[in-house]
Amino acid sequence: MPRPTTLSVDLAALSHNAAVTRRFAGNSKILASVKANAYGHGIIPCSEVLSQSVDGFAVAFCEEAVGLRQHNIALPLLVLEGPFDRADVEAIKEHDLMMTLHSHHQIDLLEKAGYQYTTPLWIKVDTGMHRLGFSPAEAPQVIKRLRQLGADSMILMSHYADGENPSSTVTLNQQQAWQALTASMASESSVANSAAIINTLATPTDWVRPGIMLYGAQHTDKGTAKSLTPVMSFKSAVMALRQVPEGETVGYGGRWRATRDSLIATVPVGYGDGYPRGAEDGTPVWIQDGRFPLVGRVSMDMITVDVTDFPNCQLDTPVELWGKNLPVNEVARHCGTIGYELLTRLTGRVPMRFSD
Numbered sequence: 001m002p003r004p005t006t007l008s009v010d011l012a013a014l015s016h017n018a019a020v021t022r023r024f025a026g027n028s029k030i031l032a033s034v035k036a037n038a039y040g041h042g043i044i045p046c047s048e049v050l051s052q053s054v055d056g057f058a059v060a061f062c063e064e065a066v067g068l069r070q071h072n073i074a075l076p077l078l079v080l081e082g083p084f085d086r087a088d089v090e091a092i093k094e095h096d097l098m099m100t101l102h103s104h105h106q107i108d109l110l111e112k113a114g115y116q117y118t119t120p121l122w123i124k125v126d127t128g129m130h131r132l133g134f135s136p137a138e139a140p141q142v143i144k145r146l147r148q149l150g151a152d153s154m155i156l157m158s159h160y161a162d163g164e165n166p167s168s169t170v171t172l173n174q175q176q177a178w179q180a181l182t183a184s185m186a187s188e189s190s191v192a193n194s195a196a197i198i199n200t201l202a203t204p205t206d207w208v209r210p211g212i213m214l215y216g217a218q219h220t221d222k223g224t225a226k227s228l229t230p231v232m233s234f235k236s237a238v239m240a241l242r243q244v245p246e247g248e249t250v251g252y253g254g255r256w257r258a259t260r261d262s263l264i265a266t267v268p269v270g271y272g273d274g275y276p277r278g279a280e281d282g283t284p285v286w287i288q289d290g291r292f293p294l295v296g297r298v299s300m301d302m303i304t305v306d307v308t309d310f311p312n313c314q315l316d317t318p319v320e321l322w323g324k325n326l327p328v329n330e331v332a333r334h335c336g337t338i339g340y341e342l343l344t345r346l347t348g349r350v351p352m353r354f355s356d
Contacts, residue, residue: 004237004316005269007352008323009041011049013229017214018053020227024197025208029055031078031190033211035064040343041215041232044071045354050214051075058209062088062097069095078122081132082106089113100124100157102132107145117151120188127177128170129161136181143185155188155207156181163195164219175201194218198225217328217339232343233323234275234350237316238287240266241307250304251296256281264295265307267319272300274346275321276335279303283334286320287313 021030032054033039038046047057047068056076059065061084065077078098083089089109092099093116101107102124123142126133134142143154158178162170182189190207197208198220212218216230244250244262265287271277275298283294285305296304307313322328328339335342 002351003268004235004239005273005350006235007346007350008233008235009045009352009354010229010231010233011045011354011356013216013231014041014046014049014214015053017216017228017231018050021197021210021213022053024213025210026204028192028205028208031056031058031076031207031209032214033058033193033209034068035060035080035211036344039212039215039217039340040346042352042354043068044073047071047073055207056098058211062091065097066091066095069097076119082124083109085109086113089115093118098122101142101146102134104142107142107149111149115149117146117149117153120153120155121146121151122155122157122190123187125156125158125181127158127181128174129159131159133158136177139181139185143187153188155190156185157190157207157209160191160193160196160201163193163199163201166199166201171201178202195220212340215343217343219329219339230322230324230327232328234269234321234346235323236267236269236319236321238265238307238313238319239268239302239315241313241315242266249296252299253297255297256295260308262306262308263311263313265292265305265313265317267303267305268301269303269319269321270299270301272347273350274342275303276331276337276342276345278337279331279335283331284326286323286326288317291326 032050034043034047034057037043058078058080061081065079080100082100098119100122124133125139162168188206190205191202192208194210194213216228242264244258244264246258246260249257269275277298279298281295284291292305292307295306322331328342332339332342
């Protein structure tokens, strides 16, 4: 009998979330982010499903984009980090990809390669994230240089650093910088990621770039975001039950000590599967119909859960580590991280099962 730990991906939920995103997006075109293996959900199956309801895809680097083209994904594809070298420039040309330009070094690469500008160029402008991009003051000269090199279709883009907090100083400053930039330059534009879409942080743009909301793992349930559904369910089952007397410890280092006679369930999942080793005592685990606290340190292959208040727990009782019953962000808060990391850190030894 196979180990019961599996990763279930509900492609019908993905389609539902894309439809909800379409309502958020209004008249803007949707560039769906499928980088990092579609946030851990399986880039090829997810892209095939999303192809029916979005206008294009965004990935981090060229190899991700080439893989999609090799699996017959024909929609427009944006490489968010742009070219790293001449080989990337050639791959972008060969596979009819769009690229982000965020530095003069990249423009130099295009010039040396004699690149033919057949797809729109996405020009990254740093409005306050301070990670990548040209300054707003540089943008007009960048556009001018690219036109001189033969480019005639360009899309201005930026990225919010704190989109989950619409009233933060960082967000307000970025909004002001973005509005000033787009008011002074006639060009297509794109600024809204999932948080910006949900929080309506910008006037309508030509493109929006949803990511986490497509997978139903957004940070908020604000408004109609409540209708988004988790796509991933990380599941297992109870493999062992043990009575632990009051005063005894459980797990490596004896971090957790029983304050009463306790019933402990062992579940076959651990950091070798991508479940976070940093999960603290009390991290919720969904067992059959309710939340129960993780106790003791996460091992490579197992976790232990206090099910004393579930005396009818049995071997093979279903367990959900996160999913439709237990939001991934709730688990992440107990691990000192965010849902994005938990979704993308799962390892290849967990079997993925797709359903429609």
